[in-house]
Amino acid sequence: MKKRQAQPADGPDAGSEPPIAGPPATGPVSPAAAPSALAEPSVPAVTLRGATASLGARPVLRGVDLTVGRGETVALLGANGSGKSTTIRAVLGQVPLSGGELELFGTPFGRFRDWRRVGYVPQRSTAASGVPATVREVVSAGRLARRRFRPLGRADKAAVHRALELVGLADRARDPVDALSGGQHQRVLIARALAGEPELLIMDEPLAGVDLASQEVLAGTLRDQVTQGSSVLLVLHELGPLAPLIDRAVVLRDGRVERVDNPDQLHDLACHPHDAAGEQGAPTAPKIETGTLT
Numbered sequence: 001m002k003k004r005q006a007q008p009a010d011g012p013d014a015g016s017e018p019p020i021a022g023p024p025a026t027g028p029v030s031p032a033a034a035p036s037a038l039a040e041p042s043v044p045a046v047t048l049r050g051a052t053a054s055l056g057a058r059p060v061l062r063g064v065d066l067t068v069g070r071g072e073t074v075a076l077l078g079a080n081g082s083g084k085s086t087t088i089r090a091v092l093g094q095v096p097l098s099g100g101e102l103e104l105f106g107t108p109f110g111r112f113r114d115w116r117r118v119g120y121v122p123q124r125s126t127a128a129s130g131v132p133a134t135v136r137e138v139v140s141a142g143r144l145a146r147r148r149f150r151p152l153g154r155a156d157k158a159a160v161h162r163a164l165e166l167v168g169l170a171d172r173a174r175d176p177v178d179a180l181s182g183g184q185h186q187r188v189l190i191a192r193a194l195a196g197e198p199e200l201l202i203m204d205e206p207l208a209g210v211d212l213a214s215q216e217v218l219a220g221t222l223r224d225q226v227t228q229g230s231s232v233l234l235v236l237h238e239l240g241p242l243a244p245l246i247d248r249a250v251v252l253r254d255g256r257v258e259r260v261d262n263p264d265q266l267h268d269l270a271c272h273p274h275d276a277a278g279e280q281g282a283p284t285a286p287k288i289e290t291g292t293l294t
């Protein structure tokens with residue numbers, strides 16, 4: 001099935017800021033990559049090699065290797081505190097690496113400017129609740145990396161509308177975000193990321209605290225993105241309705257990759273998440289230890 005070919009992002013409105021995530025922290029960067037890597041669709045969207053990072057004095061990432069290929073959907077799993085959120089925050093430049101290498105679309109992080117290619121859905125608890133804005137205004141912020149400080153054009157407004165339709169909230173566009181339920185709020189954040197038409201979508205626990213209806217909307221939306229060739233990196237506590245979309249699950253433990261599960265193992269985990277052994281006593285897939293849903 002799939003996939004949309006990744007387009008090289010250049011041109012006058014190419015975004016240069018991280019996606020609604022504040023300025024990236026500075027940190028060591030890998031050696032320069034060839035400029036042609038930006039135009040090379042086979043180059044992974046994300047490459048982390050031996051990434052280490054500390055929060056305060058505490059070493060949190062202890063040598064993480066992670067690759068998200070073009071059109072690939074990778075889930076980060078692991079117990080509470082294993083370093084999942086820190087890993088994606090490192091990919092976004094919010095947590096500086098103390099060692100190792102990070103490349104986005106083949107470009108060393110320190111030289112990466114093309115943030116319009118990246119969409120980010122933060123954990124819902126860190127999202128902008130209490131902000132006096134309408135649903136459309138929040139979703140429009142997803143075009144900022146493309147527009148910088150210029151007003152939205154027709155294409156921007158169409159992209160915002162499309163994103164709202166994708167998450168089933170077009171009829172709520174004028175409502176204040178504070179008038180929405182938790183699950184609907186999560187859908188707004190997803191629409192904000194989708195409005196930027198990213199090639200790489202990064203999501204931190206998109207299912208946490210989300211009702212079944214919104215989970216299904218999310219699964220459908222993600223399927224649509226993947227079909228178009230987007231790459232997806234997401235933190236999950238359980239695979240749930242997203243299981244069929246996931247190509248690889250990278251399980252973290254104590255800031256390191258404990259193991260990587262392929263689609264067959266994922267099928268077992270999705271169908272028998274709590275079975276450590278099959279009917280004959282033969283092991284199926286090792287159980288994924290997850291944190292609790294918040």
Ligand SMILES: Nc1ncnc2c1ncn2[C@@H]1O[C@H](COP(=O)(O)OP(=O)(O)OP(=O)(O)O)[C@@H](O)[C@H]1O
Pocket residue numbers: 055056058060078079080081082083084085086087291
């Ligand atoms: N600001 C901080 N300062 C110091 N330590 C931190 C900070 N934020 C997180 N940590 C610690 O870093 C470790 C990894 O945290 P992280 O949020 O990446 O884990 P996680 O796997 O996403 O956990 P969860 O499933 O609970 O969201 C944890 O031990 C956590 O206590």
